[in-house]
């Protein structure tokens with residue numbers, strides 16, 4: 001079979017379907033302190049010895065802050081009609097609040113205008129993990145004031161770009177912000193506190209609600225929330241494994257979506273956090289009800305779950321499926337899980353509009369040969385997951401778009417540059433871009449799906 005043939009189901013997507021790629025500010029921009037920008041918690045975290053593999057930092061990353069025109073041209077050459085990126089809060093508000101840094105606003109305005117000139121729809125994520133260091137010094141997301149800081153920051157961007165950006169996302173993955181940054185400590189700011197964790201989660205939900213409200217006041221109509229979703233499957237029919245699976249499903253998949261849609265936390269949360277779980281009044285819970293205009297689904301893999309009291313706080317652990325393919329992140333390749341999780345959203349939350357805002361895979365790519373990079377595993381991953389998305393469409397899921405993670409090989413958080421997700425290779429020395437076979441495949445798939453092939 002020809003590796004390059006998109007070989008897709010031919011059912012065409014709904015009209016206006018978005019075909020994009022996604023990135024985030026700290027992972028691609030570089031120049032973290034340029035033109036008056038203030039440092040983020042990731043600037044500090046990456047410069048803290050031992051926090052990031054090989055001591056990698058985002059000081060240069062993909063040098064997108066200086067190469068953004070070239071990258072927009074690259075997106076157009078791939079046939080993208082959308083691009084998801086995030087804004088670095090510290091470029092807009094160097095101290096997190098107060099003084100606005102105009103060169104920071106100008107950078108994003110120029111990027112958005114260049115995208116629109118190429119017919120590429122911008123999808124702007126307000127927060128993708130790079131909190132201004134100045135706000136972390138004031139308590140960060142554990143501070144009761146954090147929702148207000150976030151709403152004020154969002155309002156500045158709504159006013160500056162609301163006339164040209166139509167798709168907004170408040171937070172990228174509140175679960176990862178909370179669990180990575182405050183419970184397990186592998187992400188900035190690197191806390192490991194079971195008591196702080198529910199407080200941070202609650203403030204993130206309040207922040208999402210506050211940014212949604214400030215967007216409504218500015219006439220912004222399409223504001224979403226991007227969540228990492230991972231379908232959970234019991235390892236056996238044993239009652240303990242079934243119960244452990246339900247707890248892990250609540251912990252990963254329902255912790256944030258239930259409050260924004262239903263104004264309540266999953267019942268399992270109190271059992272998971274025990275005495276660390278705060279008491280909330282009915283009005284505090286109802287204040288979390290802030291249904292987004294769309295859900296951004298970040299899907300990578302599934303979990304098969306076994307009860308394990310030694311794995312706290314959930315008392316459950318993932319059972320590796322050795323017989324199945326895995327990515328370089330050791331995540332099982334399981335495209336069926338994408339269809340399942342999209343159908344789950346459809347049934348649980350009333351079939352809201354959905355974008356797949358991240359889907360992709362890290363593999364140890366072969367070196368380029370004669371100007372080509374044959375990343376066959378990533379081509380296979382994309383093909384199988386586009387098919388899975390197509391099956392969800394056939395089930396009536398209101399799927400509006402697909403964003404591959406990621407446009408470029410980039411800074412993969414605590415893994416630094418050791419894990420590469422890009423459709424486009426970024427040379428580690430000179431940052432030259434090279435479209436991989438997966439980028440060519442995606443381009444051809446877009447043409448095929450859109451009936452232009």
Ligand SMILES: CO[C@H](O)c1c[n+]2c([nH]1)[C@H](O)[C@@H](O)[C@H](O)[C@H]2CO
Pocket residue numbers: 024027172173176228229298299300358405412421
């Ligand atoms: C468990 O995977 C999460 O859903 C997830 C995976 N990923 C993410 N979230 C983040 O949104 C990106 O910044 C990462 O670069 C990307 C790849 O690791």
